[in-house]
Amino acid sequence: MTPLTRRFYSRSTLVVARALLGKVLYHRVGGRLLSGRIVEVEAYTDDAASHARWSRRTPRNAVMFGPAGHAYVYFTYGMHHCVNIVTESNGRPGAVLLRGLDCLRAGAPARDGSGPGRLCRALGITLSQNGLDLTTGETLWIADGRRARRERIVQTTRIGIRVAEKLRWRFYLLGSDGVSRRDRSAEAPQREMAPTCRIAGTTRSASAGGRRR
DNA sequence: CACACGATGCGCT
DNA sequence: GCGCATCGTGTGG
Numbered sequence: 001m002t003p004l005t006r007r008f009y010s011r012s013t014l015v016v017a018r019a020l021l022g023k024v025l026y027h028r029v030g031g032r033l034l035s036g037r038i039v040e041v042e043a044y045t046d047d048a049a050s051h052a053r054w055s056r057r058t059p060r061n062a063v064m065f066g067p068a069g070h071a072y073v074y075f076t077y078g079m080h081h082c083v084n085i086v087t088e089s090n091g092r093p094g095a096v097l098l099r100g101l102d103c104l105r106a107g108a109p110a111r112d113g114s115g116p117g118r119l120c121r122a123l124g125i126t127l128s129q130n131g132l133d134l135t136t137g138e139t140l141w142i143a144d145g146r147r148a149r150r151e152r153i154v155q156t157t158r159i160g161i162r163v164a165e166k167l168r169w170r171f172y173l174l175g176s177d178g179v180s181r182r183d184r185s186a187e188a189p190q191r192e193m194a195p196t197c198r199i200a201g202t203t204r205s206a207s208a209g210g211r212r213r
Numbered sequence: 214c215a216c217a218c219g220a221t222g223c224g225c226t
Numbered sequence: 227g228c229g230c231a232t233c234g235t236g237t238g239g
Contacts, residue, residue, distance in 0.1 A: 042220070049220070050220085051220080058236070059235080059236095060234080074234090075233075075234060076220075076221065076234080076235095077219060077221050077222080077233080078231070078232025078233035079233080080221050082220060097220060099220085115222070116220070116221070117221050117222060118221090159221095160219085160220055161220060
């Protein structure tokens with residue numbers, strides 16, 4: 001229940017992204033405490049797919065440039081909210097998108113926490129939480145959770161973007177129910193392709209379809 | 214001011 | 227796999 005410190009968030013986005021897996025997100029709202037275990041995240045910095053691309057500051061993405069440990073919430077497709085955790089040092093844009101939660105509440109369907117939009121709906125996160133400081137433990141915060149030492153982290157590409165699509169900046173906990181989209185090939189123990197496997201015709205054209213949305 | 218479009222999710226084929 | 231709801235935001239005139 002003790003909020004993670006500013007120091008935890010003030011690191012490189014990729015490091016924080018991985019470190020957030022297994023942690024627990026809390027939101028105190030309407031006299032209730034909602035929570036869920038973080039099982040899927042994506043990193044965004046100033047890359048081409050980021051709201052802070054080319055380090056361009058706008059009213060919407062301003063929080064990404066501010067101090068780490070704050071919530072960056074945005075509204076998209078006219079109906080969904082997505083929540084990010086701001087990283088890096090002040091002035092450098094960076095945030096971790098939360099895409100999957102486990103165990104929102106006993107008996108809740110697993111899919112309620114699966115996907116950035118449903119996740120926000122399940123925890124009651126909207127634009128009014130944008131900019132909140134997560135280190136105070138008042139309304140919205142993240143605390144340590146149980147993370148089994150054996151639990152494997154899968155690293156793969158981010159979802160739903162059309163540029164910088166080769167960056168493997170999505171991380172999830174293998175076997176968790178809240179993961180929105182699995183990547184079987186990334187889950188395979190052997191990740192690196194041996195040179196002999198690159199002979200034409202012997203490789204499956206990985207993710208040939210489904211890249212466009 | 215006008216307009217194109219999206220870090221999604223859902224229902225249907 | 228495909229279409230689409232629905233509106234805040236960024237961009238350009």
